[in-house]
Amino acid sequence: MTLTYIxxxxxxxxxxxxxGIGFALKRYMRTSNDFFLAGRxxxxxxxxxxxxxxxxxxxxxIGMGASGAKYGILTSHFYWIGAIPxxxxxxxxxxxxxxxxxxxxxxxxxxxxxxxxxxxxxAFSFAFxxxxxxxxxxxxxxxxxxRLGLFHGIVPDAxxxxxxxxxxxxxVLGYIFLGGLTSAIYNEVLQFFLIVAGFLPLVWIGLxxxxxxxxxxxxxxxxxxxxxxxxxxxxxxxLGVEWVGLTMGLxxxxxxxxxxxxxxVVQRAMAADSELSARRVPLIAAIPKMFFPFLVILxxxxxxxxxxxxxxxAAGTPxxxxxxxxxxxxxxxxxxxxxxxxxxxxxxxxxxxVYDYDLAIPTMLLHFFPTGMLGLGLTALxxxxxxxxxxxxxxxxxxxxxxxxxxxxxxxxxxxxxLWMGRMATIGGxxxxxxxxxxxxxxxxxxxxxxxxxxFVNAPLFATFLLGMFWKRTTGHGAFSxxxxxxxxxxxxxxxxxxxxxxPGIHGGWLNIVHTYPSDMAQNFWTAIFAFTINLLVTVxxxxxxxxxPEPELVGLVYSLTPKPVEEHLEWYQKxxxxxxxxxxxxxxxxxxxx
Amino acid sequence: MGLDIRIPLGLIFLAIGGIMTLFGIATHGDAALYxxxxxxxxxxxxxxxxxxxxxxxxxxxRRQKWQDDPVNPRPWxxxxxxxxxx
Numbered sequence: 001m002t003l004t005y006i007x008x009x010x011x012x013x014x015x016x017x018x019x020g021i022g023f024a025l026k027r028y029m030r031t032s033n034d035f036f037l038a039g040r041x042x043x044x045x046x047x048x049x050x051x052x053x054x055x056x057x058x059x060x061x062i063g064m065g066a067s068g069a070k071y072g073i074l075t076s077h078f079y080w081i082g083a084i085p086x087x088x089x090x091x092x093x094x095x096x097x098x099x100x101x102x103x104x105x106x107x108x109x110x111x112x113x114x115x116x117x118x119x120x121x122x123a124f125s126f127a128f129x130x131x132x133x134x135x136x137x138x139x140x141x142x143x144x145x146x147r148l149g150l151f152h153g154i155v156p157d158a159x160x161x162x163x164x165x166x167x168x169x170x171x172v173l174g175y176i177f178l179g180g181l182t183s184a185i186y187n188e189v190l191q192f193f194l195i196v197a198g199f200l201p202l203v204w205i206g207l208x209x210x211x212x213x214x215x216x217x218x219x220x221x222x223x224x225x226x227x228x229x230x231x232x233x234x235x236x237x238x239l240g241v242e243w244v245g246l247t248m249g250l251x252x253x254x255x256x257x258x259x260x261x262x263x264x265v266v267q268r269a270m271a272a273d274s275e276l277s278a279r280r281v282p283l284i285a286a287i288p289k290m291f292f293p294f295l296v297i298l299x300x301x302x303x304x305x306x307x308x309x310x311x312x313x314a315a316g317t318p319x320x321x322x323x324x325x326x327x328x329x330x331x332x333x334x335x336x337x338x339x340x341x342x343x344x345x346x347x348x349x350x351x352x353x354v355y356d357y358d359l360a361i362p363t364m365l366l367h368f369f370p371t372g373m374l375g376l377g378l379t380a381l382x383x384x385x386x387x388x389x390x391x392x393x394x395x396x397x398x399x400x401x402x403x404x405x406x407x408x409x410x411x412x413x414x415x416x417x418x419l420w421m422g423r424m425a426t427i428g429g430x431x432x433x434x435x436x437x438x439x440x441x442x443x444x445x446x447x448x449x450x451x452x453x454x455x456f457v458n459a460p461l462f463a464t465f466l467l468g469m470f471w472k473r474t475t476g477h478g479a480f481s482x483x484x485x486x487x488x489x490x491x492x493x494x495x496x497x498x499x500x501x502x503x504p505g506i507h508g509g510w511l512n513i514v515h516t517y518p519s520d521m522a523q524n525f526w527t528a529i530f531a532f533t534i535n536l537l538v539t540v541x542x543x544x545x546x547x548x549x550p551e552p553e554l555v556g557l558v559y560s561l562t563p564k565p566v567e568e569h570l571e572w573y574q575k576x577x578x579x580x581x582x583x584x585x586x587x588x589x590x591x592x593x594x595x
Numbered sequence: 596m597g598l599d600i601r602i603p604l605g606l607i608f609l610a611i612g613g614i615m616t617l618f619g620i621a622t623h624g625d626a627a628l629y630x631x632x633x634x635x636x637x638x639x640x641x642x643x644x645x646x647x648x649x650x651x652x653x654x655x656x657r658r659q660k661w662q663d664d665p666v667n668p669r670p671w672x673x674x675x676x677x678x679x680x681x
Contacts, residue, residue, distance in 0.1 A: 006618050010611050017607045024598050046600055186600050190607060193648075197608070201641050205632055370628050372618045372638040376611060 003150070007375030014194070014379045018175055018386070021186050025179030032418040035180035036398045037104060037271055042182070044277035046189055048284030051268040052292070053188035056195065057137045057388015061296055061381060062144070065361035068293075068300025069334055072224025073594055074239055075300070076293035080227075081251035084286050084587045086259035088580040090269075091282035094260055096565050097469055099270060099278040101556050106263040107403040113468045113557045115476030116407075121483055123403035125457050126263060127396055131429060133264075134392035135436020141168055141385035142437065148362055150378070165437055168382075172389050173430045176397070177423050181271055184387075184394040188268075191383040192288075198380025199295040205368045206302035219305045219330065227594045240499075240519025249525025253532040257458035261465050264395040275565060279576045286583045290590060300360040304332035306367070331355050333363055389433065397425035456494075459528035460486020460535035467539050472551065472558045478543030486535030493530045499523045605653025608645050615642030 029035050042050075067075040103109035107126065111119035142164035145151065155163045175183045210216055217225045223237055233242055241249075259265060259282070269281035337346040337356040346354040365377040401422045410417070464483055467474040498509030499520040508523055517523040555561050567575050619639025622628050629636055 006614065009614060013607065013610050013614070017603055017610075021598075021603055024603070028597055186598070186603065189600050190604055193604060193608070197611075197641075197645055197648075201637055205635065205637070208633060368631055368633075370631050370637060372615050372622075373632070373641065376615065376641075379611075 002152075003375065003378075004371045006372045007378065010372070010375035011379050011382070014190075014383065015171060017190065018171060018187055019178075021190075022175030022178035022183045025183050025186070028182065029178070029180050029419070032401070032415050032422060034182070035419050035422050036394075036401065037267075038180070038182040038185060040271060041273050042185060042271045044272055044280040045284055046185060047268050047272045047277070047281040049192045049288070050185040050188040050271075051265055051281050051285035052289050053192045053195075053384075053387050054184075054264055054268055054391030055388075056192070056292075056384050057133070057391065060388070061195070061361060061384045062140055062358050064293075064296040065300040065303075065364075066357035068297035069304045069332075069360040070300075070357045071239055072220065072301060073227050073293070073297065074224070074237060075297045076227055076594065077239075077246060077250065079289060079293050079297075080587055080591060081247060082255045083259060083289055084583060085251065086255040087282040087286040087289065088583055089256065090260040090266070091279050091286075092576055092580050093559070094465070094469060095269060095279040095282070096275060096562065097557060097559075098266055099272070099275045100562070100565075104270075104402050105398050106261060106266055107399055109557075110464075110468075110479070111403075111407075113554070114474075114479045118464070118476055118480045118483065119403060119407070121480065122461070123399050123407075125487075127399050127404065129457050130264065130392040130396040130399070131432045132436050132440075134389045134396070134429070134433040135438075136440045137385050137388035137392070138165055138168055138433055139437035139440040141382065144362060144381070144385075147359065148366075165434055168386060168389065169430050169434055172386055172393060173426060176390060176393055176426050180422065181267065181394050181398070184390045185268060185271060187390060188387045191380075191387040194376075194380045194383045196295065198377045199299065201373065202364055202368060202377065203295060203298050203302070206299060206306075206364060209368070210302055210305040216301055216305045220301065224301065225594075227591065239521050240517070241522045241525060245522050245525040245529070249529050253459050253462060253528040254525065256466075257460075257462040257528070257532070261461045262458065263399060264391050267395055267398065276570075276576070279565070280579065283576060283579045283583055287586075290583070290586060296361070299364045300357070302332075303334055303360045303364050303367075304330055306332040333367055335359055335363060393426060393429045393433070396429040397422050400425040400429070456487055456490045456527075456531070459490060459531040463532050463535035463539060467536070467543070468558070470559045471543075472554055472560055473543055473548055474539060475543045475546045475548055477546040478539040478541075481542045482535040482537075482539030485538040486531045489534035490527050490531035493527045494523070497523055497526070599656040601652045601656030605649045605651070605656055608649025609653060610649075612642050612645030612647075612649050615639075616646055618642070 028039070031039075033039055064075055064078065067078075098106070098109060101109055101112055103112055105123075107119045107123040110122050142161045145164040146160045149160075151160045151163065175187060179186070207213065207215075210219065228243075239246070265282075269278045272278040272281050334355045334357060337354040338344070348354050362381070365374060365381070369377050401418055405421055405425070406413070406418060410421075413421075460483055463486065464479045467482075468479060492511070494508050495511035496509070496514040497517055498504060498513050498515075499507055499517045499522065502508070502520070504510055504513065507520060517526065551561055572578055615638045619636050619642050623636060623639065626634070
């Protein structure tokens, strides 16, 4: 691929702004509060856009485009079922405790509500996870730059991967080091608008090419264009999951575990200028989130629709019955997977070529965008990778400084010292992410790998928060033992089950194979369901057996003991609950349209 | 925070939109270049849209003046403001 000076110019403008924002904000970073919490002074709409952008990293744009091409419109469940209800819940019910308790982080809320050990467990596992996620973003970005040949002719080919890693690390480090969370949030807002600006014309021109949505429906099998088609049984849909696993595993456990407890996103809401704003943040975020499938999943569907007008041939061939469901559709412009070592196309066990779905969106950009517009498209892509990293790095530096360093290493330092430590943690976090990026190479599908990590760490977590916030009897011992048991349960479940078609190992079954799931997605969802249930039961059991905390200590931390947020001065349409109902109404309509 | 996000947001869209518009005008009628985008001059069309969006954001952002965090004025700052500057 050859880029012209105009493409480079557009990318340079973006990088100049990214670092410029850091420099412009540097003078406002005077206390640790400014650096880690943006001084709690950001308007709701800015936090709302940052809330979804922070999550819109590599696994979203590349992973969702890939899943769109592979599985079809079903992928939008990750947005609809898998995000919107949880975002409404955290805004309406949980934000008053996060924001109102004056906790500076999610682990700190756990210390206020439960005890030190529960906080420590959460802080350490969360810190690990942010590093891992940030590393994956970095790795995906470097790999993509290498595959697209972006630096071809500028940097020797053998060094492209390493140069990309170092460049992205230096830029992200630069703007967070200077402007802290505010800088990350502001850049996430820029990135949000750039993604929309870069992908909207892609969808428009792509749809024109394939004859609109009706053209796609004509080309692709019904399993790919109807979001609820065949969800009654795992064998009749491309995800290999039945509706119980989907709604309980993804829609409830994983999604609530992520959106309601993950400090990466909650931190954005905690930066809002008031409790009312903080409650509105996830609700405002839910509106664009709902329509993002049309920006990131639809290009994947368009990519497989291009130039293939013969869905009947795939379904009619005698081999169709033995092929996995996701192979039974046209591949459009998706390139074949190339072995990086031998430079030969990769073939599966049956000798059928393997397609590289992760390249769905980049291929679309190259296919449709002329010079100039291509620069913008690539800028949008790079922006999403960087904000995915930055979101994790800001969450990491806060948890490290407040919940690990201040809690266990140096309790009585000056505020200036913690501010300094935050900057050092930013450097440390980036260095560790680089290490994680080099480790991440053994995973094939980025999103599946992340779901696996979330299942172990996040899935049991939501039970702890749910009980902690809504059942005053929950104790610290209960929460801690529940969390440990939940994570352990997830591990054991993963070790005892395996998705069909995999050898025991990283995909599961490393203890013994008790059950075989139709797909790795189904295994992930059920791992989460098990982890959540075990945590719930153990927490309740141990809480009943242990000494409860006196009620006055729990005011502001538990639902039944906290005064309800005052909303009398608000008109009905200004209330967060009204916004949440409107969001849920739109969600139902979208699901009906694409059912 | 003192910097209104709409100012840099407006500026980046003005800059990128402007570059694309100019490039779109310069390459207008270049059929080979726009063959990929099905004959549509995306640079010109989308550049104008982005430029307009940037202009709106920039002017809305400018209406609100840069100000230091009003919620939390630091004691030394209020003193400094009270003193006449020489």
